[in-house]
Amino acid sequence: MKFHVFKAAATLLLCAAAAGAAHAQERTLRLVSAFPENGIYVHHxxxxxxxxxxxxxxxxxxxxxGGPKTMPPFEVGNAVKTGVVDIALNTGAFYTNVLPEADFxxxxEVTIAEQRKNGAFEAINEVWNKKGNMQYLARMVEHQPFHLYINKKIDKPDLTGMKIRITPxxxxxxxxxxxxxxxxxxxxVYTALERGVVDGYGWPIGGIFDLNWxxxxxxxxxxxxxxxxxxxxxxxxxYKKLTQPQLAYLNKQLLALEAQNTFWTRYAEEETARQAKAGIQTIKFDEATAKRYRAQAYEVGWATAAKQSPEVAARFKSLLAKQVPGTQQ
Incomplete structure (x- = not known):
C-alpha cells in the first residue's frame, strides 16, 4: 500500500515538474502600438x-x-531600442529620432515577400541591428499609397500659395x-481644415474616416x-534571448501575418469607393503629367535619403526600387 502511495506521489511530482518546466519555457513579450486601438491597423x-x-x-x-494612451507614438521607437517594451507596431516615420533610415x-516598390527573397530583408536588419538595437520582424501593412487631399481644385501638380499639413x-x-x-x-487637422488654417494634407488611402476628415x-x-x-x-x-522553439514559432506566425497582406489591397479599393460615396472628388492629371508627378515623389524621396545616409540609401534603392527592364541601378 505504501509503495502504491509513494508511486502515485512520485507520478504527481513528475507531472508537476514537467508542467513547471513547460511553463518556465513559455515567455511573454510586451507589445505596444504607435497607432490608436480603434484604428484598422490595431484591429488587424x-x-x-x-x-x-x-x-x-x-x-x-x-x-x-495598448496604443498612444499607453505611450506617445514618437517615444515608441526608443522604448523598443532600450528594452522598455519588447515589440512595437510602428512606422518608420515615427522613429527617425532613433533610426533615420527607418523612413526609407x-x-x-516591391512587396515584403519579394524583399525576403532579394536580400532586402537582411539588408534592413543589418542596419536595424547595428544602429537601432532592433530586429525588423515583419511588415504588416503594404499596398497603401499616400495621397494629397486638398480643398482647392488644381489642374497640375503645383501647390503654390497653398498651406498643406505634412508629416516628415x-x-x-x-x-x-x-x-x-x-x-x-x-x-x-480637423479643426485646421475647418478654420482654413490648411488647404489640405497628405495621408494614406485609408484612415481618414477614423478621424472624420x-x-x-x-x-x-x-x-x-x-x-x-x-x-x-x-x-x-x-530577440536574441528567444529559444530555438520560440524563434521558430515567432517566425512561423510572422510569415502568416505577412501572408494576409492582400487584405490591404482590398481595403484600399474599399476606401477609394467609400471616399467617392462621401463626396470626395478625384483629381486626375493627364497620363504624362501623372507619370512625372509620381516619379518626382520618388526622386525627391531617394535624394533626401541619400543626404541622410548615402551608403544605406544606395543599397536600399537597389533592392527596394522598382527595376526598369534593361537597366541597372
Missing part, C-alpha cells in the same frame, strides 16, 4: 495576437499593452511642389505615391 493586429496566443501556449505569448522603407513622410515632396508646409498633430475634404489627387509602411520591430537583446 489584435486578431493576429489572439491566434498567436491560442497556438503558442507553453511556448510564446504576447501581452498587448516608405519608398519600397512627404515634407520634401510637397515642398518641391511649392507648398507652404505646416506640421500639426493628427488630432488638430472626410467631412472637411473636397478632393483627392491621383495617383498615389510611396507606400504606408507599418511593421513590427523588436528589441534586439530580447
Amino acid at each position: 493586429l489584435q486578431a493576429w495576437i489572439k491566434k498567436f496566443n491560442e497556438e503558442g501556449k507553453g511556448v510564446l505569448q504576447i501581452n498587448f499593452l 522603407l516608405k519608398l519600397s 513622410v512627404y515634407r520634401e515632396f510637397f515642398q518641391a511642389l511649392n507648398a507652404n508646409v505646416i506640421t500639426t498633430p493628427p488630432g488638430e 472626410q467631412e472637411k475634404t473636397k478632393f483627392r489627387v491621383d495617383p498615389g505615391f510611396y507606400d504606408a509602411e507599418v511593421s513590427l520591430i523588436m528589441n534586439l537583446p530580447a
